[in-house]
Amino acid sequence: MGASGQVFALSIAAGLLAGVVLVGMNLLVVNQYIEPMADLYFDFLLEEGMMEDEDEFDAMLQSLYIWQVAFPPAIGPAAGALVAGAYLKIRKDAFKVALAVAGAAWLSLYVMPVLKYPYSPDALFIPEVAGTYMALFASYSAASGLAALGSAFALAKTGRKNWYIGAAGVYLAIVAGLFFAFPSYPETEIVSLSLLGAWRSASAAAMTAFWFTLGIVAGVLLERKNGAGRGI
Numbered sequence: 001m002g003a004s005g006q007v008f009a010l011s012i013a014a015g016l017l018a019g020v021v022l023v024g025m026n027l028l029v030v031n032q033y034i035e036p037m038a039d040l041y042f043d044f045l046l047e048e049g050m051m052e053d054e055d056e057f058d059a060m061l062q063s064l065y066i067w068q069v070a071f072p073p074a075i076g077p078a079a080g081a082l083v084a085g086a087y088l089k090i091r092k093d094a095f096k097v098a099l100a101v102a103g104a105a106w107l108s109l110y111v112m113p114v115l116k117y118p119y120s121p122d123a124l125f126i127p128e129v130a131g132t133y134m135a136l137f138a139s140y141s142a143a144s145g146l147a148a149l150g151s152a153f154a155l156a157k158t159g160r161k162n163w164y165i166g167a168a169g170v171y172l173a174i175v176a177g178l179f180f181a182f183p184s185y186p187e188t189e190i191v192s193l194s195l196l197g198a199w200r201s202a203s204a205a206a207m208t209a210f211w212f213t214l215g216i217v218a219g220v221l222l223e224r225k226n227g228a229g230r231g232i
Helices: 003-047 054-090 094-116 121-125 127-156 162-182 193-231
Strands: none
Touching: 003 054, 003 094, 003 121, 003 193, 054 094, 054 193, 094 127, 094 162, 094 193, 121 127
């Protein structure tokens, strides 16, 4: 395996480990708020005639649990490949690059989209709502991610010493425009603010753990690889 292949292999391995961390956070932390929300939505859907029986709701709930376990290992390798690509472009300060890429991805792909469209339990339990919410969230995430990537590439080409500061400024200006350009989304009226806040906080902790586990582990592995290479 060539040097580039080793970089990708190590970064993808870090992404898989970060995915495992996210699964664990989902099961141990996030899910303790899913069940009480599920009880509220089950009663609501029955009263509104939007669900016929408990078996239908249980099947939907099981699909949600499966998604919580299956999705993180799927996005982990993609996130690791992102770190590898950035490092191969810069080829120095592996730990700093990995942590910076993970931090930028956390900001542009999670923090900014969630500020615009906070996680909605309606989208988890009401199929008619899920499509609209997910389309808005995915579109905003893609726009935010592309803005961050485009800003970094454009400012890096200038060759300035502190280009990343300018890139951050350009990105924030773009994302501010996106915030006002995208339509708003109504808050739920089914879940109490205390339960909603606890669930969102737990979800935020899980996603933060995912991205920074990726950055730290990928950085350490790449630094060790570089050290081993120099020792040969």
